[in-house]
Amino acid sequence: MICPNCGTDSDKNVNFCVGCGGPLLVSGQRNAEETQTNQAKPGESSGLIGYSERINDPAFASYQRQTTAWSFIFAGILTVVVIIGFFIYGETSPEMDNPQALFIGVGIGGMFLTIALLSVLSRRMVKQWDGVVIDKKIENKTRRNKDSDGQYYAVRYKLYTVVFKTDRGKILEKGVEDDDTVFNYFEIGDQVRQHKGLGTLEKYDKSRDSIIFCNACSTLNDINDDKCHRCSCPLLK
Numbered sequence: 001m002i003c004p005n006c007g008t009d010s011d012k013n014v015n016f017c018v019g020c021g022g023p024l025l026v027s028g029q030r031n032a033e034e035t036q037t038n039q040a041k042p043g044e045s046s047g048l049i050g051y052s053e054r055i056n057d058p059a060f061a062s063y064q065r066q067t068t069a070w071s072f073i074f075a076g077i078l079t080v081v082v083i084i085g086f087f088i089y090g091e092t093s094p095e096m097d098n099p100q101a102l103f104i105g106v107g108i109g110g111m112f113l114t115i116a117l118l119s120v121l122s123r124r125m126v127k128q129w130d131g132v133v134i135d136k137k138i139e140n141k142t143r144r145n146k147d148s149d150g151q152y153y154a155v156r157y158k159l160y161t162v163v164f165k166t167d168r169g170k171i172l173e174k175g176v177e178d179d180d181t182v183f184n185y186f187e188i189g190d191q192v193r194q195h196k197g198l199g200t201l202e203k204y205d206k207s208r209d210s211i212i213f214c215n216a217c218s219t220l221n222d223i224n225d226d227k228c229h230r231c232s233c234p235l236l237k
Contacts, residue, residue, distance in 0.1 A: 048207040048223075051193050052236035055202075055215070059233045063216045064197055068120050075116035079109030128196040131172070133186050135163035162186050164201075174201075181220065185211065202236045212237055 083105040090101025139159045144152045160183035161175040176182050186192070191204035200213045212221050214228035215236050221228055225235060 048209075048237055049205050051202060051204060052234075054234040054236050055195055057234045060198070060216055063231055063233050064123070067123070071116045071120055072113075075112045078112045082109045082112070123197055123199070126194065126197055126199070129166045129168065129170075129194045131164045131166040131192050131194070133162060133188050133190045133192065134165045134171075136183060136186070136188060137161040137163065138180075138183070164192060182213075185209070185213070206237050 083102070086101045086105025086108075087098060090096055090098035093101075137160075139161065140156065141159050142154050142156050145155050146152055157177045159175050159177055160180045161173050162183060164172045164174070166172065174182065186203070192201040193204070194201055195215055198215045200215045200218045202215055203209070206212060206223065209223050212223050212225075212235050213219070214221060214231060214233060216233040217228060217231040219228055219230040221235055223237065227234055
């Protein structure tokens with residue numbers, strides 16, 4: 001038996017090294033330690049337990065910049081189209097003249113730009129927090145909608161809500177209508193983390209999951225995938 005301290009080869013029947021006098025591991029102890037080591041490795045190698053270090057990947061910052069840019073580009077295109085459309089309408093229609101039609105187009109275009117700005121600001125205001133799932137609720141609800149004739153009608157739907165308590169004691173609810181995917185993804189007692197500027201929560205323990213949500217674009221992915229099939233950002237696992 002080889003001594004782990006000095007390397008001296010001692011007889012397998014002795015419990016102490018003949019060279020340095022240190023204790024030797026008997027066969028049962030050695031096997032037990034090897035078993036514990038082997039059991040620990042799968043969890044560490046798979047990365048399915050614990051918050052992922054992949055959040056530091058530059059792809060997330062790049063995605064946020066691109067999302068911001070595309071929000072303003074899309075809003076800008078709509079603004080230009082609306083302004084030009086109303087200007088042409090004012091020049092050709094007998095019902096409205098310029099500059100009245102042009103002013104309306106500018107107002108609607110400004111509304112598009114304002115919506116884009118508020119959307120970007122709302123994403124940037126999302127701060128990081130840790131929390132835990134404390135409740136799940138399924139509610140049957142009804143709302144009133146108006147049809148093209150101005151008549152109201154009732155719409156029935158199910159609201160699936162997951163309730164979180166943050167590390168600062170704040171209660172947050174995330175609800176989805178007529179879709180229980182997110183509802184079933186979380187269990188009461190799950191530890192979660194909201195990453196700054198992102199929309200989807202990361203679970204601490206993902207070892208029993210078969211699916212995973214992209215924390216950048218919220219797209220559903222297979223747990224075995226490394227990157228989101230939609231935005232190519234790393235999956236946090």
